[in-house]
Structures are given as structure tokens and as C-alpha cells.
Amino acid sequence: MPTITTTDGTTIYYKDWGNGQPIVFSHGWPLTADDWDGQMLFFGRLGYRVIAMTGEGTGVSTQTWDGNEMDT
Numbered sequence: 001m002p003t004i005t006t007t008d009g010t011t012i013y014y015k016d017w018g019n020g021q022p023i024v025f026s027h028g029w030p031l032t033a034d035d036w037d038g039q040m041l042f043f044g045r046l047g048y049r050v051i052a053m054t055g056e057g058t059g060v061s062t063q064t065w066d067g068n069e070m071d072t
Contacts (some may be wrong), residue, residue, distance in 0.1 A: 014053040018044040025052040 003011045015033045025036040033052035038069050040050040 009021045012053055014051060015040065016049070018047070018049045020049050022049040022051055025050065027052070027054075048060045 002016060003013050005011050013033065017040060025039060027035055032054040036052040041051060044050045
């Protein structure tokens with residue numbers, strides 16, 4: 001399972017499929033990277049690199065007390 005660990009120790013899960021020009025999918029609470037699968041498959045088949053992450057506190061990423069917004 002691919003993850004990134006931030007400087008404060010938070011682990012963020014992500015999906016990174018394909019090659020080519022990237023498209024990044026960003027969800028709102030309480031969704032996860034899995035909610036973009038349909039769109040990622042569509043654009044991936046068109047030759048794009050597609051990337052989606054699961055934000056803090058949802059799914060498989062670290063659950064933190066605060067900082068669960070896009071700026072953090």
C-alpha cells in the first residue's frame with residue numbers, strides 16, 4: 001500500500017496509476033481515494049497518470065486529532 005509520511009509523522013495513503021500528464025483527484029470529507037476509482041480508470045485508459053489520496057482521519061490514512069483539512 002503506497003503511503004507518504006509527513007514531517008509530523010502522519011501517514012497519507014495514495015493511489016498513483018498510469019503514465020503521462022497527471023490528473024490529481026482531491027476528495028472532501030468523508031470520502032477516500034477509492035471514491036475516485038471510476039474516474040481514475042476512465043482517464044487512465046485515455047493515457048493520463050491519475051493520482052488520488054485519502055485524507056487524514058479517513059480510511060487507511062492516520063487519524064489525527066486536528067489538522068484534518070487541505071491546508072494541513
